Amino acid sequence: MPDSGASSPWLEHEGALEGLRVLDLSRILSGPFCTMILADLGADVIKVENVEGGDDTRSWGPPFQGEDAAYFHSVNRNKRGIAVDLKDPRCRELVGRLAATADIVVENFRPGTTARLGLGYEQVRAANPGVVYVSVSGYGQTGPMSREPGYDAIAQALSGVMSVTGEPDGAPVRVGVSGADLAAGMWACIGLLAALRAKERTGEGQWVDVSLLDGQISWLTYVAGGYFASGKVPRRYGSAHPTIVPYQAFPTADGYLMVAAGNDGLWRRFARAVGIGDLAEDPRFASNPDRVRNRDELLPIIEAALARWPAREWGMRLADAGVPAGPINTVDQALAHPQVRARNMIGEVEHPIAGTISMVASPLKLSATATAIRTAPPEHGQHTDEVLGAMGLGATELAELRDRGAVR
Structure with missing residues (x-):
């Protein structure tokens, strides 16, 4: 292109x-x-x-x-x-x-x-x-x-x-x-x-x-697919994903950061980058199905780690680590974003x-x-x-x- x-x-x-x-x-x-x-x-x-x-x-x-x-x-x-x-x-x-x-x-x-x-x-x-x-x-x-x-x-x-x-x-x-x-x-x-x-x-x-x-x-795509496969009625997860963890917005020192660790490799990079690398191989969180089952234990740990820095600082640090993440822009910030302008x-x-x-x-x-x-x-x-x-x-x-x- x-x-x-x-x-x-x-x-x-x-x-x-x-x-x-x-x-x-x-x-x-x-x-x-x-x-x-x-x-x-x-x-x-x-x-x-x-x-x-x-x-x-x-x-x-x-x-x-x-x-x-x-x-x-x-x-x-x-x-x-x-x-x-x-x-x-x-x-x-x-x-x-x-x-x-x-x-x-x-x-x-x-x-x-x-x-x-x-x-x-x-x-x-x-x-x-x-x-x-x-x-x-x-x-x-x-x-x-x-x-x-x-x-x-x-x-x-x-x-x-x-x-x-x-x-x-x-x-x-x-x-x-x-x-x-x-x-x-x-x-x-x-x-x-x-x-x-x-x-x-x-x-x-x-x-x-x-x-x-x-x-x-x-x-509805995968939401309907999950219902067809399990019979369980899908529920609300806020910014989170029903079948991927961590994949949601987290509070930081000054605002919210969206994280999309969509596979186990990204999870390990993310854990190391935010200072919780010891959890990367923890049996409770080692694979995505493990993290989905144990999300209620994992999410407070991630929130505590991310509370140390502002959202944009985390966005840069995680980008350097190869982890998809970014601050949640307001509309004016989104329209002024360098990538949008480019x-x-x-x-x-x-x-x-x-x-x-x-x-x-x-x-x-x-x-x-x-x-x-x-x-x-x-x-x-x-x-x-x-x-x-x-x-x-x-x-x-x-x-x-x-x-x-x-x-x-």
């Missing part, structure tokens, strides 16, 4: 999805996160918002940047935005025409909503047989809960993810970011890219059905109202077809005239639609 600095040669190339058109009917987080990934990769994403207020997240602040919330800006860069009233027959017809020319359609309404608007999969497919149509919902298109609205926190709760998140004696807690929404957006990307590959072979598009709950169930994970874009906006960049590093932050998140209705005008609408009709509140 080439050097990832600002002078990297891949910044000069077109995106991997250049030439693909995406009609984005989604809002809030799961769908917009999916379509932002596609836009970062070079796809032409046309975001459709309602006339009154637009995407809900435009008002999800403070903080605001210009007229819109920072939340909206975080997942809507590199898109063109139009604002239309989908209850208006003419606007529905126009959006249907956009869908008929799109390679991909992404929506995250409650199942059945787009069909009532004339924009469901079967309706779009009738005019565009090759379309890859992506639906992200709370519970999927089938099953007894399919028509219920989906929310990130409820998916985390129902999936069991919250039951294994939090301190052992505390209440269950949700993941600190909206993991169900973000996971669903990523699964949607994986599914639609697979569908595009299948289309190359068959010439046919298909419907990609992703749910927040399914995505969270998929995340990987160009913070980008900037000029917004016509908000000025310079900083944002988290794409984590994808492609050597020949780079991702890029090209354009700011669209203002509400910024590209309505541009997009509809390209479909043949003249200034007179656009003015009439705007006068009756059907477009912005």
Whole structure:
């Protein structure tokens, strides 16, 4: 992989999805996160918002940047935005025409909503047989809960993810970011890219059905595997790992240090580095299964040893010893981390109202077809005239639609 600095040669190339058109009917987080990934990769994403207020997240602040919330800006860069009233027959017809020319359609309404608007999969497919149509919902298109609205926190709760998140004696807690929404957006990307590959072979598009709950169930992986194997219901371990010890956050002289001694060799290095080398071969702790069985005896010894130095000092000492460990950064510390900066994970874009906006960049590093932050998140209705005008609408009709509140 080439050097990832600002002078990297891949910044000069077109995106991997250049030439693909995406009609984005989604809002809030799961769908917009999916379509932002596609836009970062070079796809032409046309975001459709309602006339009154637009995407809900435009008002999800403070903080605001210009007229819109920072939340909206975080997942809507590199898109063109139009604002239309989908209850208006003419606007529905126009959006249907956009869908008929799109390679991909992404929506995250409650199942059945787009069909009532004339924009469901079967309706779009009738005019565009090759379309890859992506639906992200709370519970999927089938099953007894399919028509219920989906929310990130409820998916985390129902999936069991919250039951294994939090301190052992505390209440269950949700993941600190909206993991169900973000996971669903990523699964949607994986599914639609697979569908595009299948289309190359068959010439046919298909419907990609992703749910927040399914995505969270998929995340259970080894937690579910442990339950299947043992019949024991998994419980909360705080920052600790249920089957690896030591693998958790420990208090130090000034803060918390995360340690990940994932095998017996790392355990021995760790023990020597923190001054408890005599325990490395202790029969109670010699192997990982031994340490898991005897974690309640071992952890207080480790805590006492680590209390002697600050977290960053331990981080350096353990790094020198080849042990994975590091202080737990706050968000500002993480965003300023030298490795994060070296990987160009913070980008900037000029917004016509908000000025310079900083944002988290794409984590994808492609050597020949780079991702890029090209354009700011669209203002509400910024590209309505541009997009509809390209479909043949003249200034007179656009003015009439705007006068009756059907477009912005």
